[in-house]
Amino acid sequence: MAETTTAPAPAPQAHIPVTTEQAAGSLVARLARDLLVPLLAIFTSLLIGAGLIALTTGSPGTALEAYGGLLTGAVGSPQALANTLIRSTPYIFAGLAVALAFKCGLFNIGAEGQVAFGGLFAAYVGYAVPLPGLFHPLLALTAGVLGGFLWGAVPGFLKARTGAHEVITTIMMNYLALQFVGLMLAGPMKKPGSISARTPDLLPTARLPMLAANLGLHSGVLLAVGVAVAVWWFLYRTTWGFEIRTTGANPAAARYAGMPTVRNVILAMALSGALAGLAGAVEVVGVALNVSRLNPGGDRYFGLGFSSGYGFDSIAIALLGRSNPFGVVAAALLFGALRAGASTMQFNTHPEVPGEIISVIQGLILLFVAADAIIRRLYRVPATAAGSAALTTGWGDKL
Amino acid sequence: MTLCGQPVLLLLLSVLITALSFATPITLGALSGVICERAGVVNIAIEGMMLSGAFGGYWAAVTFHSLLPAVLTAVLVGGLMALLHGWLSITYKVDQIISGTVINILGFGITGYLFGQWYAHNAPDSPGTLPTIPVPGGGSLQFLAVVAVILVFVLYAVLQGTVWGLRVRAVGENPHAADTVGVNVRRVRYSAVLVGGLLAGLGGAAYVPGYIPAFTPGMTNGYGFIALAAMIFGKWNPIGAWAAALFFGLTLSIQNNLQSCGVVQGPVPVGIVGMLPYIATLLVLAGFVGRSTPPAADGVPF
Numbered sequence: 078m079a080e081t082t083t084a085p086a087p088a089p090q091a092h093i094p095v096t097t098e099q100a101a102g103s104l105v106a107r108l109a110r111d112l113l114v115p116l117l118a119i120f121t122s123l124l125i126g127a128g129l130i131a132l133t134t135g136s137p138g139t140a141l142e143a144y145g146g147l148l149t150g151a152v153g154s155p156q157a158l159a160n161t162l163i164r165s166t167p168y169i170f171a172g173l174a175v176a177l178a179f180k181c182g183l184f185n186i187g188a189e190g191q192v193a194f195g196g197l198f199a200a201y202v203g204y205a206v207p208l209p210g211l212f213h214p215l216l217a218l219t220a221g222v223l224g225g226f227l228w229g230a231v232p233g234f235l236k237a238r239t240g241a242h243e244v245i246t247t248i249m250m251n252y253l254a255l256q257f258v259g260l261m262l263a264g265p266m267k268k269p270g271s272i273s274a275r276t277p278d279l280l281p282t283a284r285l286p287m288l289a290a291n292l293g294l295h296s297g298v299l300l301a302v303g304v305a306v307a308v309w310w311f312l313y314r315t316t317w318g319f320e321i322r323t324t325g326a327n328p329a330a331a332r333y334a335g336m337p338t339v340r341n342v343i344l345a346m347a348l349s350g351a352l353a354g355l356a357g358a359v360e361v362v363g364v365a366l367n368v369s370r371l372n373p374g375g376d377r378y379f380g381l382g383f384s385s386g387y388g389f390d391s392i393a394i395a396l397l398g399r400s401n402p403f404g405v406v407a408a409a410l411l412f413g414a415l416r417a418g419a420s421t422m423q424f425n426t427h428p429e430v431p432g433e434i435i436s437v438i439q440g441l442i443l444l445f446v447a448a449d450a451i452i453r454r455l456y457r458v459p460a461t462a463a464g465s466a467a468l469t470t471g472w473g474d475k476l
Numbered sequence: 477m478t479l480c481g482q483p484v485l486l487l488l489l490s491v492l493i494t495a496l497s498f499a500t501p502i503t504l505g506a507l508s509g510v511i512c513e514r515a516g517v518v519n520i521a522i523e524g525m526m527l528s529g530a531f532g533g534y535w536a537a538v539t540f541h542s543l544l545p546a547v548l549t550a551v552l553v554g555g556l557m558a559l560l561h562g563w564l565s566i567t568y569k570v571d572q573i574i575s576g577t578v579i580n581i582l583g584f585g586i587t588g589y590l591f592g593q594w595y596a597h598n599a600p601d602s603p604g605t606l607p608t609i610p611v612p613g614g615g616s617l618q619f620l621a622v623v624a625v626i627l628v629f630v631l632y633a634v635l636q637g638t639v640w641g642l643r644v645r646a647v648g649e650n651p652h653a654a655d656t657v658g659v660n661v662r663r664v665r666y667s668a669v670l671v672g673g674l675l676a677g678l679g680g681a682a683y684v685p686g687y688i689p690a691f692t693p694g695m696t697n698g699y700g701f702i703a704l705a706a707m708i709f710g711k712w713n714p715i716g717a718w719a720a721a722l723f724f725g726l727t728l729s730i731q732n733n734l735q736s737c738g739v740v741q742g743p744v745p746v747g748i749v750g751m752l753p754y755i756a757t758l759l760v761l762a763g764f765v766g767r768s769t770p771p772a773a774d775g776v777p778f
Contacts, residue, residue: 133593184573241761244520244573245708248701249754249761256754260747389581396574431592433693436585444578448568 115397117452118445119411126438130430143422143430150421151414157421159292163364165413167192169301170356171387172394172405173308174225174349178243179400180312181345182325187232187247188353189388190254191225195354197258198224199361200379201266203279213282214362221358222351228254229350233343243346251388262381275380284377285363293375295363302406304355309402321345353391357384393443412439491726491733493611497687498732499725500621501526501696504679505703506710506717507624507631508554508672513712514635515668516648516773520576521561522676523700524583529554529680531587534691537684538600546685547606547678554677555670557583562669566662569777580700588693595691602689620678620686625718627675632714644668648771651778661778679703705757712770727753 123144130140151161171188178185185191199221208216232246262274269277285295312318324331324341332338360383365375394412398404419432445452453460482490505522512519532553537546557579564575608616635641643664646654651661679700684691702724709723710716731749 129589133590235758235762239762241758241763245705246758246761249705249757252698252701252754253751253758256747256750259750263747389577389584392577393581428597429592431589431596433585433588433592436581437589438585440578440581440585443574443581444564447570447574447578448564450568 111399113458114449114452115399115446117456117458118397118442118449121445121452121455122438122441125441126434129437130434134428134430139426139430142426143434146422146425147415147418149418149425151418153421155289156292157417159289159294160417161410161414162294162298163413164417165409166295166297166301166363167356167360167387168390168394168409168412169298169305169406170359171353171391172398172409173305173402174229174352174356175391175395176398176400176402176405177308177312177321177352178345178349179395180325181321181341182328183233183236183342183345183349184244184392185229185232185247185346185349185353186244186388186392187229187250187254187350188356188391189384189386190247190251191228191350191353192357192360192384192387193254193258194228194350194357195221195225196357196361196379196383197261197266197276198354199358200276200279203283203362203377204277207280208282210282211286213280214285217279217283217362218355218358221354221361223354225354225357226347226351229353230343230347233346233350236346237339237342258383259381262379268378273380276378279362279377281374283362284374285359290374293365293368295359295365297359297363300359301409304352305402305406308352312402317341317344353387356387390439393439396443397446415439487733489611491729493617494732495722495725495729496621497618497725498728499721500618500624500686501679501682501699502703502706502721502724503624503628503718504620504675504682505700506706506721507627507714508676508679509704509707510672510710510712510714510717511631511635511644511668511675512558512672513707513774514648514771515644515665516651516771516776516778517562517565517665517669518572518576518775519561519669519672520573520701520704521557521579521583522679522703523696523698524576524580525554525557525561525673525676526680526683526700526703527587527694527696528557528583529677530683530695531591531680531691532677533681533684533686534595534602535590537603538595541603543603543606543685546603547681550681550684551674551677554675554680555673558669558673558676559666561673562666565777566665566669572775572777584694587691591691591693599690602685604685604689606686618682618687620682623678624682627678628714628718631675635714640664640667645771647778648773651773651776655778665778676700702753705753708770709757709760723756724753727756 127140127144130143131137150157152158171192174188174191175185199217202217202220203213206216228250232241232243232250235241235246236243259274262276266276268275285297288294288296288299312322320331320336321341321344323334323336324338324345328338331341361379362377364377366378368375390412394405394408397408397411398406415435415438419435423429423432452458505526508522508525509519529550533546533550536549537543540546561575561579564570564578565572606619608618609622610616635645643654643659646659647661647664654664655661680696683695688695703721706720706724707717709720710718727749731746734749
């Protein structure tokens with residue numbers, strides 16, 4: 078059974094020789110077609126955001142200043158570019174987490190809790206387990222992956238075994254995670270003598286190798302791109318990935334073909350949690366905090382409020398990237414750039430344009446990507462044959 | 477017998493009154509979810525609608541220096557967000573959970589942006605909160621808590637006893653059958669989503685100006701999702717949802733009271749009491765406390 082489902086017979090067309098020009102042409106055409114609607118959605122959202130700024134401040138010039146600041150803060154200097162990459166790194170992992178769950182027909186709203194768990198686990202290994210050199214960050218990252226994996230497996234198990242919808246279980250798991258993190262940071266894992274809820278500083282050996290120490294740029298971004306490739310390979314080149322995608326596309330067909338749908342759902346949610354956990358872990362061992370002249374290397378630790386905002390941002394990134402791992406990387410870079418540019422935007426505008434405008438723009442982008450019919454009507458873009466498939470099916474879907 | 481320096485009965489009363497106040501936005505949010513989802517439209521946007529409602533309430537309170545327009549504005553703003561949800565999920569058939577996520581992100585972004593732009597640097601005086609009802613023993617009950625309880629039974633009666641209620645249930649269970657007998661499925665769904673938005677907006681008014689005089693960004697703090705859980709816990713029934721909301725309100729109130737008088741000390745026990753509502757919901761969802769079955773066509777576009 079497994080052989081017939083995992084290896085589709087090569088289509089006869091595959092034997093017709095294709096010239097490189099044809100292949101390149103079709104690739105460019107396909108890319109242009111796939112990118113047109115998201116790009117128009119981003120453009121329209123930025124336009125509406127500018128309109129909102131102009132309307133509320135009463136001066137269109139402020140909108141230009143704000144966007145100028147946004148651009149400068151995101152890509153205007155080596156430091157700005159480094160900030161964009163640093164902000165994008167956890168977004169890539171968390172976006173991949175949501176995308177992988179989508180591929181199995183699951184809506185993982187629990188990235189926030191999984192990121193927190195991954196970060197907490199990694200922080201513990203980072204400050205409490207002395208290890209030599211490179212082994213230390215590696216073990217910390219592994220612990221983060223494990224934390225997210227376990228936290229994600231619970232809603233997967235509940236979904237597969239009892240039908241409890243993952244949207245609501247992951248929301249509940251988020252609150253549980255926040256309560257748990259809160260009590261750990263207030264009690265057992267609290268830095269002795271500190272007034273804030275945070276862990277002790279990580280040991281220097283636990284730090285992720287730096288790409289550009291003077292810019293604070295750590296090597297997590299390389300890992301993120303590597304993991305994106307790995308997720309793509311897993312989904313499209315392995316039996317398990319194929320089964321996960323089939324379970325997502327049509328659970329009944331997957332079961333009829335003899336695929337273990339229960340295992341696939343648990344595995345997909347656990348792997349999704351593991352990716353989100355990695356986001357938290359990389360953030361803990363990578364990002365330098367409290368950087369100053371006296372402390373150029375900064376500190377690494379895990380503090381309260383660490384994961385806030387990842388839940389919704391990661392969903393928007395996965396949707397914008399159409400759940401494709403490489404699309405997710407691109408969307409995460411865009412969101413990272415918006416977040417990195419926000420502080421310069423606030424600094425550049427008088428009176429200050431509030432940073433929440435970024436959330437407005439992100440919400441609008443998600444709106445127009447999801448309701449692509451609006452964009453198509455607005456710009457008279459013909460609909461593609463594929464259309465947009467429903468990602469979820471309400472509360473009542475049974476395996 | 478005394479506990480926390482108070483007679484036990486008085487303490488119990490105070491816990492219950494606080495529970496009712498905590499339960500008010502949860503109840504109204506859960507009713508919002510019930511009416512939307514009984515019509516077949518998943519509503520995870522309660523949080524965004526409530527937050528927008530609370531901001532609308534604050535805006536009207538400081539603009540008109542009066543509380544009645546503030547409540548009305550909160551309700552209307554909730555309705556506006558609901559129309560956006562309907563426009564996306566009914567007219568454009570966007571995945572309803574994604575549409576809800578859009579509302580939540582936009583609700584957080586727009587209210588936070590406008591608050592920062594208009595009020596953060598020159599916070600105006602607020603005309604205060606709605607009158608409270610004094611309770612024997614020194615406590616007081618927020619006004620909208622009473623309204624919420626009345627609305628629970630009104631919504632139940634409307635769903636079970638009116639033509640519109642029957643139509644709502646029909647388009648939520650089997651829209652094609654309803655369509656065949658001449659019910660305008662989209663119109664009924666739009667009206668249910670709108671009513672849901674008005675209720676969530678009132679839930680926002682339970683924050684500002686109901687209980688808290690000023691708006692803070694993100695102030696609903698996830699209660700919209702707890703309302704969603706109460707809806708599921710209550711099996712998509714107004715009275716069940718209310719009971720669930722009361723249970724959540726009670727756990728929050730116990731947490732609050734015990735913490736403030738020091739019966740539960742240390743971060744670990746407090747955290748564990750704080751986890752109770754979520755663990756209870758997970759157990760219900762997992763079917764340990766009876767199965768919770770959604771309307772058959774919930775989440776299915778028509």
